[in-house]
Amino acid sequence: MRNAVPVLTVVAVIFALWYGAAVVLNAPWAYDKAKRADVTLGFSELVADTWSQDKPKLPAPHQVAVEIWNTTGEMIKDGRAFSKRSLIYHAWVTFSSTMLGFLLGTGLGIALAVGIVYNRTMDMSVMPWVIASQTIPILAIAPMIIVVLNAVGISGLLPKAMISMYLSFFPVVVGMVKGLRSPGPMQLDQMRTWNASASQTFWKLRLPSSMPYLFTSLKIAMAASLVGAIVGELPTGAVAGLGARLLTGSYYGQTIQIWSALIMAATLAAVLVGLIGLMQRITLKRMGMAE
Amino acid sequence: MTGNSVISAENLSLTFETNDGPVHALKDVTLDVRKGDFVSFIGPSGCGKTTFLRCMADLEHPTGGTITVNGVSAAEARMARAYGYVFQAAGLYPWRTIGGNIRLPLEIMGYGKSEQDRRVKEVLELVDLAGFEKKYPWQLSGGMQQRASIARALAFDADILLMDEPFGALDEIVRDHLNEQLLQLWDRTEKTICFVTHSIPEAVYLSTRIVVMSPRPGRISDVIESPLPKERPLDIRDTPEFLEVAHRVRDGLRAGHSYDE
Numbered sequence: 001m002r003n004a005v006p007v008l009t010v011v012a013v014i015f016a017l018w019y020g021a022a023v024v025l026n027a028p029w030a031y032d033k034a035k036r037a038d039v040t041l042g043f044s045e046l047v048a049d050t051w052s053q054d055k056p057k058l059p060a061p062h063q064v065a066v067e068i069w070n071t072t073g074e075m076i077k078d079g080r081a082f083s084k085r086s087l088i089y090h091a092w093v094t095f096s097s098t099m100l101g102f103l104l105g106t107g108l109g110i111a112l113a114v115g116i117v118y119n120r121t122m123d124m125s126v127m128p129w130v131i132a133s134q135t136i137p138i139l140a141i142a143p144m145i146i147v148v149l150n151a152v153g154i155s156g157l158l159p160k161a162m163i164s165m166y167l168s169f170f171p172v173v174v175g176m177v178k179g180l181r182s183p184g185p186m187q188l189d190q191m192r193t194w195n196a197s198a199s200q201t202f203w204k205l206r207l208p209s210s211m212p213y214l215f216t217s218l219k220i221a222m223a224a225s226l227v228g229a230i231v232g233e234l235p236t237g238a239v240a241g242l243g244a245r246l247l248t249g250s251y252y253g254q255t256i257q258i259w260s261a262l263i264m265a266a267t268l269a270a271v272l273v274g275l276i277g278l279m280q281r282i283t284l285k286r287m288g289m290a291e
Numbered sequence: 292m293t294g295n296s297v298i299s300a301e302n303l304s305l306t307f308e309t310n311d312g313p314v315h316a317l318k319d320v321t322l323d324v325r326k327g328d329f330v331s332f333i334g335p336s337g338c339g340k341t342t343f344l345r346c347m348a349d350l351e352h353p354t355g356g357t358i359t360v361n362g363v364s365a366a367e368a369r370m371a372r373a374y375g376y377v378f379q380a381a382g383l384y385p386w387r388t389i390g391g392n393i394r395l396p397l398e399i400m401g402y403g404k405s406e407q408d409r410r411v412k413e414v415l416e417l418v419d420l421a422g423f424e425k426k427y428p429w430q431l432s433g434g435m436q437q438r439a440s441i442a443r444a445l446a447f448d449a450d451i452l453l454m455d456e457p458f459g460a461l462d463e464i465v466r467d468h469l470n471e472q473l474l475q476l477w478d479r480t481e482k483t484i485c486f487v488t489h490s491i492p493e494a495v496y497l498s499t500r501i502v503v504m505s506p507r508p509g510r511i512s513d514v515i516e517s518p519l520p521k522e523r524p525l526d527i528r529d530t531p532e533f534l535e536v537a538h539r540v541r542d543g544l545r546a547g548h549s550y551d552e
Contacts, residue, residue, distance in 0.1 A: 186378050193376040194396045288385035
């Protein structure tokens with residue numbers, strides 16, 4: 001409960017700034033309308049207008065909240081939770097490619113990390129390429145991935161998931177290389193005195209030791225994966241997904257729709273990262289490795 | 292070399308190449324450890340006592356001379372799991388219970404489930420930790436953790452126990468207690484123990500033979516056969532025999548040091 005006061009204070013400040021900015025940014029359009037209608041605006045009328053425009057430069061929080069409610073809660077009440085106009089449907093589309101990309105990325109990341117730790121050649125050669133892969137702007141390479149995969153007959157969920165994978169494998173490689181190397185010389189010597197095989201050392205010592213590093217990496221990978229999925233929806237003219245909502249919103253100047261999609265994406269990210277955090281706490285506590 | 296020698300080193304040398312030139316960690320070390328011996332290695336840091344122990348365990352590779360363990364090379368002995376090694380830190384895995392930690396080498400060596408259970412029970416009793424099988428390492432004191440690590444080294448019943456300052460990080464009272472227990476354990480199991488320490492009373496109290504080593508280059512400066520009886524209560528440390536041996540060890544340590552002061 002003691003944590004609630006600071007958190008609520010910050011939230012209140014954000015809302016105050018948001019409402020204030022909405023007034024300032026939307027005022028020109030309000031004055032414009034008033035001028036054409038030949039009326040003069042009082043302060044309270046101005047504020048009321050800037051907080052209720054159809055296509056404001058910056059929608060007020062309650063407008064976004066109403067839009068989100070109309071496209072989620074209302075849809076559920078109407079039994080149309082998965083209709084094409086429902087934000088739940090779009091979030092679901094983005095979520096499924098995020099999850100697929102996250103799983104692929106985690107798999108690839110762990111596989112590369114094992115290779116780097118156990119194979120000298122890979123240790124010397126792979127890491128520079130892994131780092132180079134992340135210096136390429138994802139917006140530049142995303143359309144290529146979609147086009148190339150389409151050309152070989154792969155379409156639908158997988159191309160988007162590949163972009164998520166491309167972003168999410170990186171933190172897993174870096175974290176797992178460090179994690180798998182975290183056992184000290186004494187622990188490795190001890191395995192040697194028992195004449196343990198490489199795979200025994202891996203399963204019984206290196207992998208369990210790497211768990212704290214893995215979970216930290218997974219949190220970053222999950223967030224990156226969601227960004228990848230949204231970016232993957234942008235250049236492809238996708239008809240579904242939060243990225244598609246952002247895109248159509250910007251075509252038609254539907255700022256309220258853009259903001260509600262953004263907030264939905266942020267909520268989705270927070271929930272997914274929070275779930276990993278929960279798994280981390282439970283696992284590490286059971287392993288006696290919680291900090 | 293006598294017939295019942297378990298560990299036998301002849302002119303053993305080990306030189307590390309460093310940026311400041313070669314470091315002679317061991318030079319021409321010759322020693323026989325007989326079956327059932329309790330041999331302590333004592334000396335100032337850098338005298339090569341730990342390095343020598345690691346050579347026996349095939350954790351370091353000598354650059355000269357030969358070393359045999361159970362009549363075969365150190366590498367073959369390691370692969371045959373001829374020894375249990377106790378490190379300075381207990382090094383128990385936090386995600387395994389005490390029983391699970393002791394089970395670890397048994398799993399690696401492919402013992403059956405019921406055999407694992409039997410041995411875990413047996414060694415826990417041996418180190419006086421019966422009933423702690425289900426506890427986690429963080430629930431145990433430092434001394435108990437070190438006892439669990441000794442139990443782990445005993446679990447697969449190797450004839451040789453190599454111990455590298457196992458009680459170095461513990462306080463004096465716990466240490467006395469563990470020394471007493473270690474002697475009882477050695478008496479019951481009839482293992483051959485090589486024990487590295489930097490404490491003179493500990494070395495004298497425990498050993499049948501004390502190997503005094505000196506640094507630069509690491510070498511053996513004296514080997515003392517202990518005249519003390521096998522039965523050793525803690526207060527044997529106040530007897531003239533004990534003090535005489537301790538005195539000789541101290542002399543040996545001083546002699547090794549004199550030339551570089």
